[in-house]
Amino acid sequence: MALERLKRFAQGFLPTPAEAAAIRWRTPAVVDRGRIGEARVALDRHGRGVLLWENAGKLWTMPMGPGASPALMRLPFGEGTTPRLAVNPEGRGLAIWLADGEDERQILGAVLGPGEGPGRGMFRTVGRIHQLQVAVDRRGNALVAWVHERVGQIEVMAHAFNTRGEAWDEEPVLLGLPGDPSASPQLAANRREHAMVVWEAQNSVFEGLMACHYWPADRIWSDRPVPVVAHAARHHQVAMDDSGNALALWVHAPYGQRSLLEASFYEALHGEWSEPVVLASAHVMSSPRLVMNGDGEALAAWSQRENAGVSRLLVKAFKGRAWEPGAECLDHGHEPVQDYAIDLAEDGRAGFVVVQRGAAGDQVSVRIREDGWSLPRTMGSAPGSVCAAPRIALSPQGASLIWIQGEGEGRSLVLTDSH
Structure with missing residues (x-):
């Protein structure tokens, strides 16, 4: 017994x-x-x-888990929009969001947990902010990434929060100048404080995906981005395991040709991205998603359609540093897919x-x-x-x-x- x-x-x-x-x-x-x-x-x-959401310009939160969810205890969190949330396996977390002032917009952040204080401003601008993201490591340290759009310039930026002293770094870091507000930087981090940001670059010199790496020992970003793939790559995703290895996933759609779903593996030991591999091909490819756990297991999901046919949602597994053969269709029936998550x-x-x-x-x-x-x-x-x-x-x-x-x-x- x-x-x-x-x-x-x-x-x-x-x-x-x-x-x-x-x-x-x-x-x-x-x-x-x-x-x-x-x-x-x-x-x-x-x-x-925790659950965090916006209702008419105000933010609300609710605790989740045993004994909490059935009570539906809504708590006011403050004013703002575009809430983002990250909680690590140990329960340490951070919330960030946008707030509008009279003539500026700012990013605010707050540590989650008992006795949480009001949000602290970490970045102010008269420009626009896109693609706001946050990730936390095992200690609760956090990284935030976003696109900053202002007159004449598009910037990919990042900012760090340190639990020692519960303070943000003095200034955010400029990671790159993609030249396009649709650059869509994707932040990936693991529990051991390693991280990277991948974005789309398109200029007279280079077209493809660029990556900037974060070095936790020195708490600094790499001094220059490195290429992931040197051709058009849209709707990209990136994820990282606890060894610092990473996967990138994107759609390559050459003009007049079939769309390809491609992926590349980053091996932290050698600091190199692999040559892209093709996971799928279709007339129309869209909405890729990528998730990865600390052990290096991953899932890629995407929607694909042939000509005027019905779109199908497919998923493919990654294990042992290799993609498993075949893909499985996960939607059911013939009803059009509106959205999904994994x-x-x-x-x-x-x-x-x-x-x-x-x-x-x-x-x-x-x-x-x-x-x-x-x-x-x-x-x-x-x-x-x-x-x-x-x-x-x-x-x-x-x-x-x-x-x-x-x-x-x-x-x-x-x-x-x-x-």
């Missing part, structure tokens, strides 16, 4: 494959209504975390949520992968209306799923989590 109890404790709250999509989800609940903006959810390894937990469990449009309205469904992908389970629907912005967060002992339902001032933020 004692051995069985020990086994159950070691397994935590993980469901068996047959249960994964069948019985572990709570009934979806509406968290908030109104002019719902962007929302983010993040969990630690114990399934505890996540990958530390223990290798994966989750996939998709919004599909039917004749009676949008529908949200989820699949969980353990030994294999479960059958899709319908989590919610919007008869005669729409669903949008699905997000899923997984940990070894929990899972949370959110989406936005409805339109205009009648939107609802919907939450469900496992138990």
Whole structure:
């Protein structure tokens, strides 16, 4: 009996494959209504975390996890838009967001947890800010990246937060000048403080993806970007494992030719990107997603379509520093896909949520992968209306799923989590 109890404790709250999509989800609940903006959810390894969202220019937060989610305890977080959230497996986290003043815009940040204070300003500008992102390491140190657009110049910028003294660096760092506001920098970081930012560059000298690396020992960024691939690469994604190895994923669409989904592997030991490999080819390729855990396991997902055919969502696994053969189709039926999200937990469990449009309205469904992908389970629907912005967060002992339902001032933020 004692051995069985020990086994159950070691397994935590993980469901068996047959249960994964069948019985572990709570009934979806509406968290908030109104002019719902962007929302983010993040969990630690114990399934505890936080939900952060915007409603009509004000930010709200809610604790997640055992004993917290059913209460739906909304707490005001301040004024702002574009919330971003990062929580590490140990439960340390940081929230950042944008706030408008009379003649400027600024980025604010706040450490999450008991006794959290008001947001501190970390960057001010009269220009515009795009592609705001944040990542935290095991100590709770954070990196923030964004595109700064001002008259005559586009900049990729980064800023660091140090838990020692709970202070931001004096000034943000300029990583590069991509020349295009759609440069879309992607921030990847691991628990051991390594990080990189990858963005699209297009000028008279170079077209492709550039990467800038962060050196944690010196808390500095590399003095010049290095090329990842030297041809047009759109909709790129990047992710990193705990050894500092990384994957980049993008769409290469040569004029008049089939679109290609390509990937490259960065080996931290040698500091080099591999030659690109083609993962898939189709008439139309779009919406790539990439997730990676600390052990170096990864999942790539994307949408592809042949001519006037139906778009399909596919997923391909990366393990042992190599892509596994074949890809699996994860959507179901022939309803058009509106949006989707994926996540990958530390223990290798994966989750996939998709919004599909039917004749009676949008529908949200989820699949969980353990030994294999479960059958899709319908989590919610919007008869005669729409669903949008699905997000899923997984940990070894929990899972949370959110989406936005409805339109205009009648939107609802919907939450469900496992138990």
